[in-house]
Amino acid sequence: MIGWRERVGKLWQTLVGKLWLTIIALVACVLLTLGFFLLPYVDIAFANSAAVKRMLIYVGVIGFSMTTVFALFLLKKITQPMRQLIDAADSIRQGDYGTRVHLDAHDEIGELASTFNLMAARLEENIRDLNIEKEQLAGVLRSMSDVVMTFDREGTVQLTNPAGDRLLEDWKAISWRDDQTESSAAARSTIPEPLYPLFEQVRTTLEDRSANVLVRQSVWAVNMAPLFLDNEVRGVVAVLRDVTQAVNMEKMRKDFVANVSHEIRTPLSMMQGYSEALLDGFADSPEEQSELLHVIHDESLRMGRLVKDLLDLARMEAGHTDMTRTRVEIGELVERVYRKFAVRAKEGDLDFRLERAEGELVLEQADEDRLEQVVTNLLDNAFRHTPSGRGVLIAVKPTVADREAMTIYVADEGHGIPAEDVPYIFDRFYKADKARTRASSGGTGLGLAIVKNIVDAHGGSIQVESVLGEGTKFRVILPKNGKSG
Numbered sequence: 001m002i003g004w005r006e007r008v009g010k011l012w013q014t015l016v017g018k019l020w021l022t023i024i025a026l027v028a029c030v031l032l033t034l035g036f037f038l039l040p041y042v043d044i045a046f047a048n049s050a051a052v053k054r055m056l057i058y059v060g061v062i063g064f065s066m067t068t069v070f071a072l073f074l075l076k077k078i079t080q081p082m083r084q085l086i087d088a089a090d091s092i093r094q095g096d097y098g099t100r101v102h103l104d105a106h107d108e109i110g111e112l113a114s115t116f117n118l119m120a121a122r123l124e125e126n127i128r129d130l131n132i133e134k135e136q137l138a139g140v141l142r143s144m145s146d147v148v149m150t151f152d153r154e155g156t157v158q159l160t161n162p163a164g165d166r167l168l169e170d171w172k173a174i175s176w177r178d179d180q181t182e183s184s185a186a187a188r189s190t191i192p193e194p195l196y197p198l199f200e201q202v203r204t205t206l207e208d209r210s211a212n213v214l215v216r217q218s219v220w221a222v223n224m225a226p227l228f229l230d231n232e233v234r235g236v237v238a239v240l241r242d243v244t245q246a247v248n249m250e251k252m253r254k255d256f257v258a259n260v261s262h263e264i265r266t267p268l269s270m271m272q273g274y275s276e277a278l279l280d281g282f283a284d285s286p287e288e289q290s291e292l293l294h295v296i297h298d299e300s301l302r303m304g305r306l307v308k309d310l311l312d313l314a315r316m317e318a319g320h321t322d323m324t325r326t327r328v329e330i331g332e333l334v335e336r337v338y339r340k341f342a343v344r345a346k347e348g349d350l351d352f353r354l355e356r357a358e359g360e361l362v363l364e365q366a367d368e369d370r371l372e373q374v375v376t377n378l379l380d381n382a383f384r385h386t387p388s389g390r391g392v393l394i395a396v397k398p399t400v401a402d403r404e405a406m407t408i409y410v411a412d413e414g415h416g417i418p419a420e421d422v423p424y425i426f427d428r429f430y431k432a433d434k435a436r437t438r439a440s441s442g443g444t445g446l447g448l449a450i451v452k453n454i455v456d457a458h459g460g461s462i463q464v465e466s467v468l469g470e471g472t473k474f475r476v477i478l479p480k481n482g483k484s485g
Contacts, residue, residue, distance in 0.1 A: 198222055199236055350391065374451050
């Protein structure tokens with residue numbers, strides 16, 4: 001009973017139900033009006049008034065029946081197709097874009113169904129295209145090594161790529177400001193602190209902005225642009241790139257140019273000054289002239305060594321090191337270099353000692369000339385920084401931890417290197433003693449850089465230990481089989 005009442009109630013709420021009710025009401029009004037005016041006249045004018053009244057009743061019943069049949073016709077032709085259209089629209093609203101309406105009609109309802117199907121097909125095609133573009137965009141973002149982030153007007157992160165997720169995770173552990181108030185922290189809840197000033201500029205000026213941001217020891221190039229919706233800013237997109245290496249390389253390039261200019265300018269100035277003195281006749285005696293010429297000759301040799309070392313270092317760092325690999329008896333090589341420096345040690349009053357392990361000390365694949373350059377540079381460096389009366393030691397022996405490698409030790413009892421300078425001593429032109437000049441030490445500032453490149457080319461490693469005021473010890477570890485290349 002309840003189900004029947006609900007169906008009847010729903011019928012009256014439909015367009016057909018309302019139309020049926022309206023027609024029934026009109027028919028009833030017409031019949032009642034006719035009956036009100038005709039019934040008195042029937043009793044007077046007709047002898048058989050009862051038959052006339054029955055006829056009127058029959059006409060009323062037939063009229064109501066016809067309205068019912070008409071309502072059922074409308075129900076089939078209008079309400080049911082409309083219900084199908086409503087159900088199909090609801091399915092599309094829920095995401096089933098493949099829903100279609102199948103009506104065998106050629107009237108306005110049929111045209112509406114055809115238009116609906118066409119609209120649904122185009123909507124499905126547009127949604128599919130949007131999904132394809134979304135997947136392509138997601139693929140591009142995933143494959144980007146640069147960081148991509150989007151923020152809304154309040155600075156809340158809306159979208160990031162995997163690189164952005166990793167960056168945000170790393171930056172979460174950083175405490176940007178100790179005195180940051182809670183309101184400020186809430187206002188900048190999600191956008192990282194280093195990006196906030198640039199974010200404010202973009203949001204205020206509505207223009208693209210770029211800047212380099214320093215975070216700890218890293219430098220990030222940040223590009224920000226506003227995002228618009230209906231001519232209003234709805235957020236900001238930021239692209240970040242780690243340019244730390246590029247910045248460091250640029251700094252190294254500038255330092256290198258400055259150092260080379262300084263190192264070359266010094267001998268050039270001396271050569272120019274002494275040559276002008278000779279031209280102006282300031283040297284009266286042959287001895288004075290010989291002294292000036294000797295200084296010019298020494299400075300030209302020093303500048304020649306500098307240029308040669310620069311060319312060697314440039315070739316090594318470019319990977320164009322000429323290596324003639326042969327079987328090298330490293331013990332004999334060290335002894336040969338030791339004998340060359342023995343005379344210099346006597347002149348400088350240095351205690352110069354050699355320690356060599358027993359047996360054959362052989363490297364199967366090594367460049368003898370390059371390794372001699374390594375030992376020579378290390379000993380030259382030790383001699384220049386060790387005062388008279390102290391000692392210098394050179395030793396060669398198999399590596400204790402790995403008998404497949406050889407170790408060369410060069411230790412001195414010189415001035416030592418400050419702990420903060422030790423990581424940088426293999427850089428070009430780096431001076432641990434800032435007061436020392438190249439002219440006084442006789443070096444070019446490239447010896448240790450060349451040593452490290454030669455050792456790396458042999459697949460080895462070089463280590464340094466130093467105590468300020470007590471001395472320095474270099475340890476060169478070279479594999480017996482060398483490095484293929």
